[in-house]
Amino acid sequence: MMKKLLYLVHRLPYPPNKGDKISSNNMLNYFSARWRVHLGTFVDDPEDWQYVDLVSSKCEDCCIVNLPGWRRLTGSFSGLVTGQALSLSYYGNRELQDWVRTTIEHECPDAVLVFSGVMGRFVRDLLPAHVPVIFDAEDVDSEKWRSYGDSARWPLSWLYRREADKLLAYERKMAASTSVTLFVSEEEADLFKTLAPESADKTHFRTQGVDSVYFDPSVELDNPYEEGQRVLVFTGAMDYRPNIEAVTWFCDNVFNTIREKEPSFLFCIVGMKPTDEVRQLDNIPGVRVTGGVPDVRPYLSHALAACLPLQLARGIQNKALEAMAMSLPVLATDDALVGIIDHPGVLSHVANSADEMSRLALTILSRPRQANTAGRACVQEHYNWDTNLKRMESFLLREEDVH
Incomplete structure (x- = not known):
């Protein structure tokens, strides 16, 4: 019988038209062919609602929640009041939280894949200790905000550095509380090990993939440029x-x-x-x-x-x-x-x-x-997706599942 995977991702994993959605879409394709996927996610672009049925068809069950643009403002205000990272406040949602809790209680997933750190909040303190959890952070998001702070003027510099500090504290808690933390490159993983040395032994990296059948230079395509350019x-x-x-x-x-x-x-x-x-x-x-x-x-x-x-x-x-x-x-x-x-x-x-x-x-x-x-x-x-995701899958399998 196929195992059950609880897959939490911060935006609908389709269409694969930007970096994180390329990754999350390929993960969905890979795991839905091998696991019974229970997907929890948000739609943050109204144009993406047309793809909900396509995504749902790959899953055993879904909870797909609207995330309107105005939430950025109210979420940011809430974050400032409560002392949270603004990113975390933006993604706070009771409907998705209730669905995750019910799914864990009734379906007893065999493993959990958290894509993007902000989604980790939904499984905190809800899982039995034996359930493997991958925290796929992609990159060290807190360092991106720190870089913004270094180049911005006050008050944005203060706001960005605050976000960096709050996110790093959260990333460290996530890494400490999950089975494995994955980054998209060895360099990002090494950076995080210096920032969270307490989790260095369970911090690893994966590699991106490319559909080289689709991105094939031998396919003849019409020239979109003017002659001579x-x-x-x-x-x-x-x-x-x-x-x-x-x-x-x-x-x-x-x-x-x-x-x-x-x-x-x-x-x-x-x-x-x-x-x-x-x-x-x-x-x-x-x-x-x-x-x-x-x-x-x-x-x-x-x-x-x-x-x-x-x-x-x-x-x-x-x-x-x-x-x-x-x-x-x-x-x-x-x-x-x-x-x-x-x-x-x-x-x-x-x-x-x-x-x-x-x-x-x-x-x-x-x-x-x-x-x-x-x-x-x-x-x-x-950079073959299936090869790289097979390695990722190995982190979700307990030792007795492999033998």
Whole structure:
């Protein structure tokens, strides 16, 4: 008989159109084929309600709760009053809590997978000691907020540092109270071990995956660019602060130098929900902001390189792996490539200053597109979802289940 898995994830694991949903969707696909999944999650984007039936069809049971945008304000106020991290207050929900409690009492799950730390609150003190619990933190979220605090002005700097301190305390409690804490890269795991040494012996890492059948450079796709354009492309959710900072930094510090020497240069920003700040970049001649697109592959297929000038990055970047799967060279900062295996021959051009990025970009733009075949080979060898999730599953199986 298939075992029961209680799977808690902070937003509906479909569609796989941003980093965390790529991970959570692949986890759902993997485990629903092998376990009876009881899914508890939120819908924080009204457009995602159309996918609820699809997600539900993969599960034994679901509790899918609406999380309206106004909760950010009320949750933040509640967090300040109660002394909690604002992120935790935002996700507090009685309906989901009651469903989790009932599911644990009536279904007696064999294991629990908590995807994103904020969901751990729902199982605290409810599970028998013998039930394995994975806390998949993805990255050290508290450090992201600390980085925001270091670069912001008061009072935001105070608010961000407060969030960092509160979240770190919560992350440490989660790690101490669960069987295993997983991060998306060895670097993130090592960082957390220094922040939570009491849980170092049960802190591990997993690896991202890429669907290299879908991201296949041999598939012929229509060119979305104008004839003669020499394109560097950035992909990612454009309401996410590190992505916003990356493209604005590039346009402010690098773009003009390249455009002056290569008038056919196009910097194409592809991603859902661009903020007003990002949309304004579309007014710059030679910059294109697409908004959400049904398929990102044509934009990768017909560019000369993926340009990933991230100034702040946590974990492994899906955008880098997807470009590599499409045999696309990558021009990036060190931060954008953290956690990706150093595979021989991969065409990754690293630039951490505006001058260096301009120089390398002009070199890429001056020649025909190079096929990053080693990049695709790296993805196929090291970033297969089923292989990586099988290792994750081993943490959910008790020793007697393995033998």
